Amino acid sequence: MGRVTIVVLGHRANADGTFTLEDLPGSGGRIDIIVRSIGASFFLSRDIRRNVVFYAILMGGNTAPKTLMVRGDEVRYLNPDERNIAALIRHALLKPSGPEWRRASPGIYVREGGLVELLPELENIVILREGGEDIRGAPMPHNPTFVLSDKEEFRPEELEALRSRAVAELSLGPLSYHTEHAIVIALNELDRRGEDP
Numbered sequence: 001m002g003r004v005t006i007v008v009l010g011h012r013a014n015a016d017g018t019f020t021l022e023d024l025p026g027s028g029g030r031i032d033i034i035v036r037s038i039g040a041s042f043f044l045s046r047d048i049r050r051n052v053v054f055y056a057i058l059m060g061g062n063t064a065p066k067t068l069m070v071r072g073d074e075v076r077y078l079n080p081d082e083r084n085i086a087a088l089i090r091h092a093l094l095k096p097s098g099p100e101w102r103r104a105s106p107g108i109y110v111r112e113g114g115l116v117e118l119l120p121e122l123e124n125i126v127i128l129r130e131g132g133e134d135i136r137g138a139p140m141p142h143n144p145t146f147v148l149s150d151k152e153e154f155r156p157e158e159l160e161a162l163r164s165r166a167v168a169e170l171s172l173g174p175l176s177y178h179t180e181h182a183i184v185i186a187l188n189e190l191d192r193r194g195e196d197p
């Protein structure tokens with residue numbers, strides 16, 4: 001099984017870790033979307049997708065931007081319930097960070113910087129966006145990197161930067177789906193294509 005990288009742009013997601021678990025959407029700048037996207041990226045019914053690397057670009061709050069990385073091949077203590085995932089993220093974001101990756105817990109890392117810093121490190125970028133080419137029948141690169149937005153549309157400067165490096169811009173279907181649902185659909189497409197997507 002090849003590697004799959006998932007990047008979610010959290011336009012207002014709180015990078016400080018100062019959000020409360022009682023009100024993730026409000027206090028966290030819709031960090032609930034990031035939390036559910038992590039669940040969607042890793043959890044199968046009785047297993048975890050070890051071949052997935054997940055990045056969230058957190059653009060809200062005083063210390064933004066920061067990038068959160070979750071590695072399926074290393075992560076531990078991650079459970080499907082949202083509160084558990086949110087607590088792990090908050091713990092990671094509250095730790096002092098710098099421009100280099102710092103490990104907050106097994107498989108969970110944070111660094112300062114956002115899409116500009118991450119983009120050169122990504123390979124085989126596939127922008128997932130309503131209006132793209134239908135994913136069914138479209139060629140899929142090996143080890144793809146799927147990039148998705150959160151509740152907000154991609155910003156023009158983000159699209160421009162992504163398009164300068166992307167190998168494809170694909171649509172998952174005729175409707176606009178929640179980010180975490182779009183992740184499941186895209187991973188399901190890879191599952192159906194088998195070992196060699």
Ligand SMILES: C[S@@+](CC[C@H](N)C(=O)[O-])C[C@H]1O[C@@H](n2cnc3c(N)ncnc32)[C@H](O)[C@@H]1O
Pocket residue numbers: 128129130131132147148149150151152153154170171172173174175176177178179182
């Ligand atoms: C809730 S949507 C974004 C909001 C939406 N663009 C809007 O403002 O009407 C979340 C993200 O999931 C992905 N997505 C949702 N539906 C999709 C589709 N049909 N094809 C490809 N990606 C999709 C895109 O990355 C999108 O930005």
